[in-house]
Amino acid sequence: MIQTGQAVQVGIVVVSVAGLWIGARLLVDSVVRLARRVGLSELTIGLTVVAAGTSTPELVVTADAALVGLGDIAVGNVVGSNIYNLAFILGVVSLLRVVPIERSLVHRDGVALLVSTFLGVYAISDSVVTRGEGAVLVGLFVAYIAFLLRSGITDEMSADADAPPGVTTTVTERIQFRGRDVVLLVAGLAIVLISGDLMVGSASELARGAGVSEWVIGGTIVAAGTSTPEFAVSLVAMRRGRLGVSVGNVVGSNVFNLLVIMGVGAVIRPLSLSGSIGLSLTWLVAVSVAVVAALWTGRRLSRAEGGLFAGSEVIRWVVGLLGLG
Template sequence: MLWAWLAMAAGLGLLYVGAEGLVRGSASLAGRLGLTPLVIGLTVVAFGTSMPELAVSVEAALNDRSAIALGNVVGSNIGNIGLILALAAMVTPLAVQAKVLRVDTPLVIAVSVLLLILVSDGHLGRIEGTALVVGVLAYVAFSLWSARRESAVVHAEFAEGVPAPSGSVGRDILFVVVGLAVLVVGARMLVQGAITVAEAAGLSDAVIGLTIVAIGTSLPELAASVVAAAKGEGDIAVGNVLGSNLFNILGILGITSLIQPLESGGVGPTDLWVMVGFAVLLAPLMRTGWRIGRWEGVMLLLLYVSYLALVISGKG
């Protein structure tokens, strides 16, 4: 049992390191290709910080642990708002100026509802996966178009928060390749450890996926958003969360279900409705002067802790 916990801890560490390397290398390469920091932040960085979720979900699906794969995404999306955005807002109130993020909020609600509908039959197949992947491609295209209409202030903010090209192209490629390799190894260790812990402790795959695995794979988003908040870069902190939630559903579940169709297992309607609820809750919070204050962060965190308690007490 101890080795399983150690494997999970090591896996989480490798996922964080791998995601950091991947984001740094890919962001630098994107900058060399002429993409603006705003576009890089909304797409490359957001997708890069979601790579742990992709690696873990694919690994779990290939091991016939669909509940871990789906629970990882659903739990991460809930945690991104209830934990990460909450902590970031508690560090400093988050002011949102980017117009594209005001559009991303209803998009997150829409894709959350879409996932609820798609999984209502307990299955997420390749047809649904194809539709989700098409959706993420459309979102990237929309982000590229929207970025051209943003103010100079927003562009300057992302320029400060997004890694600039450094070193050589070969170094960037090395970061990407090594980052991907480390992600694969970390995902394998985390999933195998989680399976062992779940079986030994009598917990379901869904509980492990919705809690420990989901929180662990969200570490890159946590680090990026809290650091951005501390620097007063509210758009980056919120953009990381919204972009990650969109990529998690459209990209991560889309790609995973294309590789291996998923069964919902113990991830039930309650979990999906909570995910939708947190997304819906963002709308009025963002509308209060397009600012998320400390007390709102505290409220989100309390709701998230209550959800975790409900999951652990009701699904063991």
């Protein structure tokens, strides 16, 4: 009976991985077409719509944890996911393909990433994230998104002005195209989120069956599991040459996690922390600064840099699993 149950869980994991890949392909393709039609760059769409959508698992986990007073899980989920996004996901993408970076991602969104990271760490540093701090974080995100959408439209209009005239579409054609791609975007996002949830649940059951403790499950499978949508979307976008979506998704998700998810969690209920968080916060700041510095100096992420970032995440996991930090 146990073997049958384990086989079922393995099957669910396999199906979930396939679902993640299919959903991510639908999401990326529809986002790229939609971006062209609504006058936003792929990078802006990746930083906003895709980033917010793929961060839904973190939002659900953090909100649930906040409601029952589990501040350590709520904040730990955000911090762990952000480190995983920057170090492992961006690292793996860079290992597979050298990633050139748009200037705006470095100067505008790199700064936003650092500001949100430092503000988030400051709010966490006294072991309590208050409702007031949460409201400020959410307000800052609203201002950032307003600026981002405005600059994204401006950038795309400038690009259109430089393009040769001749190819136009009617209003009806544009609306039909948008409607179809909105449906595909929602369908792709739903498949990614459901598949990610199924994978986390089945992997957790397999770990419990193997005698792995709940703490280890929470610190590894859940932290990485809530980031499976970001991983799938970034990987598919990279393979399809949509690097704006791939990198924008990671950077945007991190800003969204720190400002919105942690902010909303604190507004629901002040987040009190009891565990030792110093090493994790230090690691988050170090990885964020290192990634932005690498982008600033070379405006690209090389395979060597990607290997270093991914390797640092493996080391972090080993340190955590062995109880060294």
